[in-house]
Amino acid sequence: MTKTKRVTSYDVAKIAGVSQSAVSRVFQKGRSVSKKTREKVLATANDLGYQPNAIARMLITKRSGMVAVILSSRVNLIYPEVLSLLNKRLSEKDERVLLFNLDDAAGLDDILEHIWTFQLDGVIAIAAHFDNESINKFKKHQIPVVLYNRRVAGHSASSVCCNHEQGIFELVDILDNFDHKNYLVISGPTESDVALERCELAIRALANKGYKNVPVQYGDFTYKSGRHAFSEYMASHPPPTAVICGNDTMAIGVIDEARKNFGLRVPEDLSVVGFDGVNAVFWHSYQLTTIKQPVEQMTKSAVDILLEQIASPENPPQLRVWSGALIEGNTVGPARNEK
Amino acid sequence: MTKTKRVTSYDVAKIAGVSQSAVSRVFQKGRSVSKKTREKVLATANDLGYQPNAIARMLITKRSGMVAVILSSRVNLIYPEVLSLLNKRLSEKDERVLLFNLDDAAGLDDILEHIWTFQLDGVIAIAAHFDNESINKFKKHQIPVVLYNRRVAGHSASSVCCNHEQGIFELVDILDNFDHKNYLVISGPTESDVALERCELAIRALANKGYKNVPVQYGDFTYKSGRHAFSEYMASHPPPTAVICGNDTMAIGVIDEARKNFGLRVPEDLSVVGFDGVNAVFWHSYQLTTIKQPVEQMTKSAVDILLEQIASPENPPQLRVWSGALIEGNTVGPARNEK
DNA sequence: GTATATTTTGCATTCGAAGTCATTATTAAG
DNA sequence: CTTAATAATGACTTCGAATGCAAAATATAC
Numbered sequence: 001m002t003k004t005k006r007v008t009s010y011d012v013a014k015i016a017g018v019s020q021s022a023v024s025r026v027f028q029k030g031r032s033v034s035k036k037t038r039e040k041v042l043a044t045a046n047d048l049g050y051q052p053n054a055i056a057r058m059l060i061t062k063r064s065g066m067v068a069v070i071l072s073s074r075v076n077l078i079y080p081e082v083l084s085l086l087n088k089r090l091s092e093k094d095e096r097v098l099l100f101n102l103d104d105a106a107g108l109d110d111i112l113e114h115i116w117t118f119q120l121d122g123v124i125a126i127a128a129h130f131d132n133e134s135i136n137k138f139k140k141h142q143i144p145v146v147l148y149n150r151r152v153a154g155h156s157a158s159s160v161c162c163n164h165e166q167g168i169f170e171l172v173d174i175l176d177n178f179d180h181k182n183y184l185v186i187s188g189p190t191e192s193d194v195a196l197e198r199c200e201l202a203i204r205a206l207a208n209k210g211y212k213n214v215p216v217q218y219g220d221f222t223y224k225s226g227r228h229a230f231s232e233y234m235a236s237h238p239p240p241t242a243v244i245c246g247n248d249t250m251a252i253g254v255i256d257e258a259r260k261n262f263g264l265r266v267p268e269d270l271s272v273v274g275f276d277g278v279n280a281v282f283w284h285s286y287q288l289t290t291i292k293q294p295v296e297q298m299t300k301s302a303v304d305i306l307l308e309q310i311a312s313p314e315n316p317p318q319l320r321v322w323s324g325a326l327i328e329g330n331t332v333g334p335a336r337n338e339k
Numbered sequence: 340m341t342k343t344k345r346v347t348s349y350d351v352a353k354i355a356g357v358s359q360s361a362v363s364r365v366f367q368k369g370r371s372v373s374k375k376t377r378e379k380v381l382a383t384a385n386d387l388g389y390q391p392n393a394i395a396r397m398l399i400t401k402r403s404g405m406v407a408v409i410l411s412s413r414v415n416l417i418y419p420e421v422l423s424l425l426n427k428r429l430s431e432k433d434e435r436v437l438l439f440n441l442d443d444a445a446g447l448d449d450i451l452e453h454i455w456t457f458q459l460d461g462v463i464a465i466a467a468h469f470d471n472e473s474i475n476k477f478k479k480h481q482i483p484v485v486l487y488n489r490r491v492a493g494h495s496a497s498s499v500c501c502n503h504e505q506g507i508f509e510l511v512d513i514l515d516n517f518d519h520k521n522y523l524v525i526s527g528p529t530e531s532d533v534a535l536e537r538c539e540l541a542i543r544a545l546a547n548k549g550y551k552n553v554p555v556q557y558g559d560f561t562y563k564s565g566r567h568a569f570s571e572y573m574a575s576h577p578p579p580t581a582v583i584c585g586n587d588t589m590a591i592g593v594i595d596e597a598r599k600n601f602g603l604r605v606p607e608d609l610s611v612v613g614f615d616g617v618n619a620v621f622w623h624s625y626q627l628t629t630i631k632q633p634v635e636q637m638t639k640s641a642v643d644i645l646l647e648q649i650a651s652p653e654n655p656p657q658l659r660v661w662s663g664a665l666i667e668g669n670t671v672g673p674a675r676n677e678k
Numbered sequence: 679g680t681a682t683a684t685t686t687t688g689c690a691t692t693c694g695a696a697g698t699c700a701t702t703a704t705t706a707a708g
Numbered sequence: 709c710t711t712a713a714t715a716a717t718g719a720c721t722t723c724g725a726a727t728g729c730a731a732a733a734t735a736t737a738c
Contacts, residue, residue: 008694019718024696032715054456055397056694059723080419087440099436101426117393256623284595285624347724358688363725371685395724398693
């Protein structure tokens with residue numbers, strides 16, 4: 001029942017026989033304090049169990065030491081990995097992660113309200129949909145943003161992206177070299193910018209090879225939706241020989257559906273490629289050929305850029321693009337072109 | 340270059356022709372303000388784009404509106420789901436999530452330091468290892484904690500757990516009914532409390548059925564480690580007929596290893612069970628028989644308990660245990676008992 | 679109409695550390 | 709040993725909202 005009051009810098013000051021300013025200075029780096037007082041203060045601080053109150057510090061310094069990470073969660077198996085790495089990198093730079101889930105009932109506006117009031121140092125938005133209007137709000141509130149895998153028109157915000165073009169083109173090249181002619185694209189949901197980008201690139205890459213009007217089915221990045229998209233297509237079309245999927249999870253769904261409900265062998269009868277390089281692509285039952293998103297570099301860049309923008313807000317927005325690496329699995333083979 | 344100053348309650352007060360207190364009261368619920376002033380204030384606040392500064396509020400109210408979630412990440416596919424649900428539930432109660440990853444170089448102590456200085460409202464620790472010493476620190480700092488899937492000796496902290504005993508016993512019952520006699524347990528890493536608990540329960544459940552000295556291999560909850568543990572065991576023992584795994588991901592690894600490198604069919608030659616109920620257990624290539632952790636209820640309870648503790652810190656710690664649900668897959672069958 | 683109860687209001691203070699500035703102690707240079 | 713330069717220190721103010729309290733305004737009862 002003892003409502004222990006917090007130990008403040010004043011308490012320490014009094015006991016150590018110095019001023020509050022002195023105590024404060026001891027807990028800041030690069031401030032001149034004599035060795036004698038520093039030791040005195042540190043000793044009594046330790047005795048009393050004193051630690052500077054971060055909230056009070058935030059109020060006066062106007063830096064919260066917190067970065068918001070906005071996540072459109074669940075959608076993709078790779079996000080947990082991204083989040084974990086971002087957290088790690090930010091911690092190293094002494095920034096905490098305040099997490100926001102965008103897919104909850106509460107929309108973006110709701111999240112933004114919170115971001116303003118919390119005086120965050122910056123924001124990293126993972127594949128969330130931001131239009132220029134939102135970006136302008138950040139400008140107005142003078143909070144740096146870095147978009148992850150999302151570019152915004154006119155380069156008005158910094159972003160770190162996977163080079164989807166390079167990745168998709170590489171996959172299409174491989175398929176084309178195997179003489180595939182009957183393609184199916186299974187895209188992620190139209191609300192997702194990443195999904196749209198990958199889908200358009202696939203269509204463009206195929207067009208370059210001379211394949212126009214490639215059919216597209218839409219899923220929502222989940223396993224189930226991959227299966228469903230494939231069976232939907234099969235219900236009214238002759239089987240394709242190659243399927244290009246918007247992400248790995250759907251690709252795995254396609255493989256299972258093809259094998260189970262259509263008796264197709266992968267890769268003998270059907271080639272399948274995905275995107276992302278999640279752990280499951282290495283599982284023996286799938287061994288998916290896909291592109292690994294360079295998560296390490298991307299998260300590092302995102303944090304670097306963000307910190308730069310925090311330090312020098314007047315710097316122009318940056319764009320950094322990283323190429324993914326091909327994972328050569330076992331789901332691509334020569335086309336079975338029947339005639 | 341215009342360093343726009345933040346709009347404060349004083350600014351609004353001056354323009355609206357009221358006192359700062361009045362402005363403050365408008366933005367708190369359950370405070371008496373006349374309709375007239377409320378409207379005036381709200382109008383000018385809107386004009387100026389004023390929003391209360393959360394940091395200043397935290398300082399005076401001593402509530403940060405933030406809850407720390409400590410995650411031992413990566414280890415388990417189910418954590419992202421847990422995190423996402425916790426975030427959602429906490430947002431509904433107007434608490435933000437400050438995320439900490441325990442497996443980074445920075446250890447628990449480092450995280451705790453931050454927790455004290457941030458004056459957090461509470462902490463939810465997901466399967467992190469907390470000893471009584473750590474719990475006592477929380478008591479000293481008067482910060483409520485809820486442990487997720489982790490009990491601490493002497494009920495000194497609240498926790499929400501999956502009923503691993505019921506789950507494991509149910510799985511063992513099923514295997515026993517299929518007349519299995521040669522078991523192998525593949526446990527998660529010894530640093531993990533959940534892993535240890537599941538492993539011990541499996542051993543106890545088997546002992547109840549008369550099987551003593553059941554062999555145990557250790558993995559680290561990953562797919563690879565599941566495969567490796569199984570092949571290690573097979574290298575020097577006759578094949579078991581049933582494998583009980585510490586989680587789903589390792590179970591999937593075992594299935595792949597058994598099929599690929601030992602030509603065993605699942606479930607005809609080998610029965611495999613897991614634990615957690617991650618999405619991948621439904622994938623057609625596996626269809627794992629497992630126990631689904633009741634994540635919905637567990638996260639709800641965790642948040643409920645935490646908020647109760649925040650509201651009434653003097654209340655005793657609570658323990659809530661939820662039973663998992665059996666997922667009847669296709670990886671368990673009659674034992675192939677050769678003699 | 680007055681007297682009493684109730685709601686609104688503003689003043690002044692508080693939360694806890696950090697920054698400004700003038701003053702004092704210490705060191706280096708001559 | 710004096711003078712100049714530098715380092716260390718404390719008093720006071722600041723950040724921005726919330727709150728206890730007394731005064732003022734409004735509502736209710738008689």
